[in-house]
Amino acid sequence: VAAALFLAQFVIGDYAQLMLTRIMVLAIYATGYNLLFGYTGLLSLGHAMFFATGLYAAALGTTRLGLSAPAAFLLAILLGVAVSAAIGAVALRAKGGAFMIVTLMFSQAFFLTVLYFGDYTRGDEGIVIADTVRVFQVLGHTVDLTAPTVRYNLALALLAFAIGVSYAAVRSHMGHVLIAIRENEDRTAMLGYDVARYKLLALVLSGTLSALAGATYALMFAYAGSTLASIQYSIHPLLWTLLGGAATTLGPLLGTGLMFTLVDVASGLTNAHLLVVGVTLILLVLFFPKGILGSLRQRWLGWLP
Numbered sequence: 001v002a003a004a005l006f007l008a009q010f011v012i013g014d015y016a017q018l019m020l021t022r023i024m025v026l027a028i029y030a031t032g033y034n035l036l037f038g039y040t041g042l043l044s045l046g047h048a049m050f051f052a053t054g055l056y057a058a059a060l061g062t063t064r065l066g067l068s069a070p071a072a073f074l075l076a077i078l079l080g081v082a083v084s085a086a087i088g089a090v091a092l093r094a095k096g097g098a099f100m101i102v103t104l105m106f107s108q109a110f111f112l113t114v115l116y117f118g119d120y121t122r123g124d125e126g127i128v129i130a131d132t133v134r135v136f137q138v139l140g141h142t143v144d145l146t147a148p149t150v151r152y153n154l155a156l157a158l159l160a161f162a163i164g165v166s167y168a169a170v171r172s173h174m175g176h177v178l179i180a181i182r183e184n185e186d187r188t189a190m191l192g193y194d195v196a197r198y199k200l201l202a203l204v205l206s207g208t209l210s211a212l213a214g215a216t217y218a219l220m221f222a223y224a225g226s227t228l229a230s231i232q233y234s235i236h237p238l239l240w241t242l243l244g245g246a247a248t249t250l251g252p253l254l255g256t257g258l259m260f261t262l263v264d265v266a267s268g269l270t271n272a273h274l275l276v277v278g279v280t281l282i283l284l285v286l287f288f289p290k291g292i293l294g295s296l297r298q299r300w301l302g303w304l305p
Contacts, residue, residue: 021155027162045235
């Protein structure tokens with residue numbers, strides 16, 4: 001898949017390249033979400049908070065603190081670890097539907113905080129990152145994030161990294177325990193595993209990948225706005241994951257790409273594009289109840305990761 005995406009840039013047009021770059025960045029976000037929802041069985045409606053943590057850390061780091069793009073990116077990842085660990089320590093005391101509600105409350109509080117400190121975050125208007133900040137030196141080489149080809153290949157590299165981390169984590173001892181927790185948390189605890197610690201690890205890893213995606217989005221597209229911290233961006237990764245196939249390695253990427261393509265094509269055909277999208281999603285859920293890749297793996301392709 002990574003090889004196909006790399007080769008695609010030589011045959012697609014400028015618009016398709018920009019769209020695919022955005023899909024790959026947001027697929028990193030969905031991949032992080034899948035670790036918590038798909039493999040651990042924890043439904044979160046607060047992941048926009050982690051995405052926005054990386055988004056605003058990168059944006060404010062470059063515009064307010066005078067950091068270079070790489071330094072702001074590292075700051076975003078560190079804050080992603082810290083915020084997800086702090087939220088996890090509190091939210092994971094709840095289970096099931098209560099966990100979903102607690103994460104939603106934290107995320108809404110974060111969203112309202114972004115609006116309240118509008119003098120710094122610029123609220124709905126958002127922060128625009130200057131092009132000069134997006135050109136920097138790494139090991140003696142100039143990286144220009146204003147160049148579409150550079151953005152595309154960097155997004156691909158980060159997506160490959162995120163998928164690799166997800167795949168390695170799921171195949172590790174920790175991943176087997178997470179799946180056991182998803183299937184039967186009480187029995188996993190009876191076997192002697194520290195369920196709370198493993199769930200916290202899953203949340204921190206998921207939140208950190210989400211923050212990485214947020215920082216990448218801000219630096220690549222030079223924008224950070226409060227819309228990206230709203231509940232809509234907590235529902236998006238859930239939808240993308242369900243569509244592509246929860247608990248599959250490539251499901252989040254497929255779901256993100258399919259949703260963006262569907263919206264793009266439908267909006268070009270009719271003003272009622274959301275109706276077309278909604279009907280299509282209903283049909284997909286009816287005929288692919290475990291998502292596209294999840295259903296294909298269950299029925300015919302058992303080797304799919």
